[in-house]
Amino acid sequence: MSRAKTSLAVLALVLAAAATGCASTATKDEKAANAELQRAMEEALEPASPEEVAAANRADPLTKANFWSKEHAKDPENLETAITFGNALRDIGSDDRAIDVLSQVLVVHPDSAELLMVLGRALSTKQDYRAAVQAFNQAGTLEPDLAAAWGGLGTALDQLDRHADAQQAYQRALSIEPNRISTLANYGLSLALSGDLVGAEEKLRLADAQPDTTTRIKENLALVLGLQGKYDEMKAASGANAPRSIVDQNVELLREMVQPTRTWEALAERAEMGMLPASPASSNRLGPDAERAAAATSTPVTDESATVTTPENDAGLRLRKTY
Template sequence: MSSAKTSLALIAFALAASACASTPKVDKEVELAMQEALRPASAEERAAANRADPLTRANFWAKESNKDAEDLKVAIEFARALREIGSHDRAVDVLSRTLIVHPDSPDVLMLLGRIHMAQGDVATAGRAFQRATEVAPQRSETWAALGTTYDRQGQHRLAQTSYLKALEIEPLRTTTLTNYGLSLVLSGDLVGAEAKLRLAAANPDAGARVIENLALVLGLQGKFDDMKKVSGAAAPDQVVDQNVALLQGLIQPTRSWDALTEPAAPVRLAEAETPLAAPASRETEEAPQRTLRQRN
């Protein structure tokens, strides 16, 4: 073999040997990089992300979801973050895919129902809440949420049955008592409504909205002195007087949800609490601002 050929052979052998020697190192570095990319964020990193602004939170949980799309906690946090930035359709998609893997998760079903409620799809929300009552009948908020869907559809007796089941589990839950009271208003039982709303208003977490609902129910019964006493703690005297005067001129039988919820200035409107807020969970079922407001 000529010296030139011998040199070329030696160079080729050296290059091949070098490549063989470096390949395990490169493969190991790639493997480590992939492992790091797929490493779930720590509890501290997740907590920090949840304190960030909504868009940052959504981007963080999107990355976590890409690492493990079947992780239940990640899917729920991702859907919540999407909901907060108004990406409801994508949130529904995330939760729907999660249900394939976790079909009996009440948390997924409740969040899915709340998003459908926020979009005005009461029937679909009702199906999600109904399923939640089946997989978690011991959780009062599942029955309370189902009750709100019945009320929205004018099925007040069914709604009240659901609220009763919720109260059997958690007798003094403020939002359930409030919703039950307003449901009784919708079916014409103002005395029963007053009783439930008084119980709700007596709770430490009642808030001004519950007080306003109680005051309005008292006014609907013509109990204007009681209405003033109840309202006085939550509204200026001028507003209370205006509300009383308004009700004195407008009291009429309650026949439908639409009739009750038609805004009637200058009554101060109350916001619905946010599904299932406020409650113990971050969310509650929402509804547009109205004169009488249901809460979950």
């Protein structure tokens, strides 16, 4: 072999060796980068520490919801995280999002009564009472001794005007927890809306006798007493929660509504602004049936245990369910 050819061969070997070395170095760098990326991904998907969870749960509702959104994204099928996230969403008024999240997790965990309860409450808030009935009923079927499930079912059924079915659900809840205040109160209102004022008074008195009774319960009891003509008892029931002048005004107003002798304008002159039912368009005088219906109205509710505070001047003559 000539000297020139020998030199070329040696050069080729040197270049090949250099290329091999570079390739080997590049492979090591790539492996290191991939390993680092893998570690970062694993760390990002690790559940939050107990300290982080405790701090998030002490934070304001929006911060808490954002925290649990990230935790839910790490493991979308985790039941406990989904329930906590759903409750956090409800706390900031995002019931639609809560329903979406909980419905997806329900596919994976169809036997979770706790998840169904949160879902049922969110559906009730959105006034989808038919779906709420299904959620509460399924929760009660899964856990027959869960009084909250039967209480929630009762409130949803009442909103569908299925008062007899609602009352059966309340009875079942009370057979498990006889002093459950929200169920006693809502059972009383269901009976009132069915025309059973005596039964309504009994349940509302039991609710009002509980240590955690609320102004709303007292107002409803006072109204049911007034509808029976028990005006002195009505004053006693509501007297501690409103100025005396308003109590007397409400008693006189209810007396006029039950036994109409004056025109709507005359009643309106003596009533507080915003406290009367809407005036009928066709007549200046309320007929007996119309008056009773106007006095016994209710608002959409859920069966969640919560402390309800009512301003003193919010003492209008209307039935209102206990949350």
